[in-house]
Amino acid sequence: MRRIALAAAAAALALPAAASNEAELKALREEVAQMKKAYESRIDSLEQRLAAAEAAPQKSQSPQDGAARAAATAGGFNPEVSVILQGQYRRMKDVPERSITGYWPAGGHDHGGHGHGGDERGFSLDHSELVVSANVNPYFRGLLNVALKDGEAEVEEAYFQTLGLGRGFTLKGGRFLSGIGYINEQHPHAWDFADAPLMMKALFGEHYGQDGLQLKWVAPTDLFMEFGAEIGRGARFPGTDRNQNGVGATSLFAHVGGDVGRSHAWRAGLSWLTTRAREREAHFEDTDAAGPNEVEGQFTGRSRTLIADFVWKWAPDGNPQRRNLKLQAELFRRSEHGDLACASDVGTSPCSGGVGLGRLRSAQTGGYAQAVWQFMPQWRVGYRYDWLNSGSKRYDPATVFAALDPANAYFTSHRPNRHSLMVDWSQDEFSRLRLQFARDRSMQGVTDNQVTLQYIMSLGAHGAHKF
Amino acid sequence: MKRFLIVLLALLALPAQAALEVFATGPEWAALAREIGGERVNAWSATHGLQDVHRIEARPSLIARARRADLVIATGAELEIGWLPVVLRESGNAAIQPGKAGYFEAAAHVRMLDVPKTVDRIHGDVHAAGNPHFVTDARVYLKVGEALAARLAALDAAHAAAYQAGYRAFAEKWRSALARWEAQAKSLRGVPVAVQHDAFVYLEDWLGLKRVATLEPKPGVEPGAAYLQEVLVRLAAEPARMVLRPAYQHDAPSRWIAERAKLPVVTLPLTVGGTAEAKDLFTLFDDTLARLLSALTLKN
Numbered sequence: 001m002r003r004i005a006l007a008a009a010a011a012a013l014a015l016p017a018a019a020s021n022e023a024e025l026k027a028l029r030e031e032v033a034q035m036k037k038a039y040e041s042r043i044d045s046l047e048q049r050l051a052a053a054e055a056a057p058q059k060s061q062s063p064q065d066g067a068a069r070a071a072a073t074a075g076g077f078n079p080e081v082s083v084i085l086q087g088q089y090r091r092m093k094d095v096p097e098r099s100i101t102g103y104w105p106a107g108g109h110d111h112g113g114h115g116h117g118g119d120e121r122g123f124s125l126d127h128s129e130l131v132v133s134a135n136v137n138p139y140f141r142g143l144l145n146v147a148l149k150d151g152e153a154e155v156e157e158a159y160f161q162t163l164g165l166g167r168g169f170t171l172k173g174g175r176f177l178s179g180i181g182y183i184n185e186q187h188p189h190a191w192d193f194a195d196a197p198l199m200m201k202a203l204f205g206e207h208y209g210q211d212g213l214q215l216k217w218v219a220p221t222d223l224f225m226e227f228g229a230e231i232g233r234g235a236r237f238p239g240t241d242r243n244q245n246g247v248g249a250t251s252l253f254a255h256v257g258g259d260v261g262r263s264h265a266w267r268a269g270l271s272w273l274t275t276r277a278r279e280r281e282a283h284f285e286d287t288d289a290a291g292p293n294e295v296e297g298q299f300t301g302r303s304r305t306l307i308a309d310f311v312w313k314w315a316p317d318g319n320p321q322r323r324n325l326k327l328q329a330e331l332f333r334r335s336e337h338g339d340l341a342c343a344s345d346v347g348t349s350p351c352s353g354g355v356g357l358g359r360l361r362s363a364q365t366g367g368y369a370q371a372v373w374q375f376m377p378q379w380r381v382g383y384r385y386d387w388l389n390s391g392s393k394r395y396d397p398a399t400v401f402a403a404l405d406p407a408n409a410y411f412t413s414h415r416p417n418r419h420s421l422m423v424d425w426s427q428d429e430f431s432r433l434r435l436q437f438a439r440d441r442s443m444q445g446v447t448d449n450q451v452t453l454q455y456i457m458s459l460g461a462h463g464a465h466k467f
Numbered sequence: 468m469k470r471f472l473i474v475l476l477a478l479l480a481l482p483a484q485a486a487l488e489v490f491a492t493g494p495e496w497a498a499l500a501r502e503i504g505g506e507r508v509n510a511w512s513a514t515h516g517l518q519d520v521h522r523i524e525a526r527p528s529l530i531a532r533a534r535r536a537d538l539v540i541a542t543g544a545e546l547e548i549g550w551l552p553v554v555l556r557e558s559g560n561a562a563i564q565p566g567k568a569g570y571f572e573a574a575a576h577v578r579m580l581d582v583p584k585t586v587d588r589i590h591g592d593v594h595a596a597g598n599p600h601f602v603t604d605a606r607v608y609l610k611v612g613e614a615l616a617a618r619l620a621a622l623d624a625a626h627a628a629a630y631q632a633g634y635r636a637f638a639e640k641w642r643s644a645l646a647r648w649e650a651q652a653k654s655l656r657g658v659p660v661a662v663q664h665d666a667f668v669y670l671e672d673w674l675g676l677k678r679v680a681t682l683e684p685k686p687g688v689e690p691g692a693a694y695l696q697e698v699l700v701r702l703a704a705e706p707a708r709m710v711l712r713p714a715y716q717h718d719a720p721s722r723w724i725a726e727r728a729k730l731p732v733v734t735l736p737l738t739v740g741g742t743a744e745a746k747d748l749f750t751l752f753d754d755t756l757a758r759l760l761s762a763l764t765l766k767n
Binding site: 169 | 514515517518519522523524525526527528530531532534535548549550551552553556557558559560561562564566567588592687688689715717
């Protein structure tokens, strides 16, 4: 505007004969000078207002030259969306009804026998994860994680989380992976091996999810200290859905962590989960004189799990990009006590119509320890050892084995173990290819040498991972 | 005068307050907070000068620090996207969540360069908001400092005047330093350089350096031997005077090129602590200029 006015004035000045009058010229010059002055003062005041606006703290978050330019459209409100593609080729023995000897099969759990890194031989597509998350408003954030596979869409996580509770508190509500242990909160794409640790499979079917509430508190200390409590429906293995009003599962956990120098960081934790099962099912064979039948074993009682976890990471000078080492171990102890029963529709079966088999108490332990070493950019190797102890079980053999075959895997004492060796290559944090060898001795009498070739690709706005 | 009285009253009304806890994502922001706030801020940096701020883990120690922070100073423009959102969320500290007064992003006060027209990971680790390495342009600290002083004043209203005075003192020193650096850098204008990572876009813009080659094929992607060979061919056609490398990056690619193209490698501190000489914001740029100028005097 100012420029146009000046140009017009200049053009007017440049006009020859017409404006030759000295007085007219002077008047014109004065007018131009006044205009200039007026515009200058207006620009000055605009500049002052701009400076004031920039200095005001609330305003400075508003889009300026910087970050938020692209978000000016309604599309800017779209949540962060990411998709994780996973698939594999697996070579392993053909074992019907794979289970872990000595452990109650987690078959009642949603994941059944075909969880992530499942039991399919040959080429297979793993669950594809769809993750959508966004801030709901200044007080809440929401996240949805759906695992998709042929004909099924399983809601892995769907929760809200508070942002504004303050004083170190965070409340989470909905369905979420429980904060117990270390690996339990990680989705399969974040695992360092192609499958879950054996003990996680044995205890939770893969991981333990809660439908309920989680309250976490971070202490205001130099040492990282975090305490959490969860209450939930408790429908997942090792519990069962009990159609009740109260709390079905309770867990407590505590984590501590910190740095040692510039290159080391660690975290350790202790967690406890208690839940109840009613007529939790598993397949057993009975002692029918007419030939064994497949009958349903049922456990009704309390199940408690104790987990100790530890993670140590080394990255020279705090730069993990070129070389780093990650040590990780978890110890588990599960104790259950309640009543055993069996049921069958077959008339000749000793379980016919449902028969109580007395008290059952069990205490089982196990764990895993792993090391993953990135020896050069993009390349990592890792070794994991899994060990389980089917532990002690107390029941009345006379009653139980009158109905159930003592050869059933659950009653067998066995110490399952597995060695896994992996090497993976990641172009960047969005793609990973992995080759894994495992010698799996989780079933008595079977040594299964497994080879897995796996890919993990993540598309879109992939959020940051936890430690 | 009225404002002064209000400040005075506020000072009298409040008991001696503890220093503001500042969680900075980089040493440069901790240093800037100290320049402005002096004793009134307890500034701590989540990273040090030899760390790649793109790739930091959301370590427990960072969450513990963020838990107690009154103010988070971040670079923004997605530089810290791989870890800061997790640290903030996990901290349970409501005051420092994005959008709150306790969260300050420097990028909001900077004219961004290299804003991509299309955002697609086929182009590597691109940032939708533009190149986030603006701290290599010393002029940036004036604008960011001014906004930071206003934010500190808003958070700690009792000492608002002190923060404003702190900023004015800093700005005065900084302006004279800027004049000194710009005078020193006259001979750098138009000098062709190769860079290992596009971390110097703003430095080039400020000092008039001319970037003729980037050793990374895409941002954040380490170059392979074949790509470096291509760069070498390009450098033969359009020679550079030096290779610039951020101090936190591995030196192999720049050394490889430098040996073959007979160029000096200049290791530049991107932030305070990047080199032994870069002890604060002033020595950071003293050292940057000294390193650039000494490479210029070397014969090719």
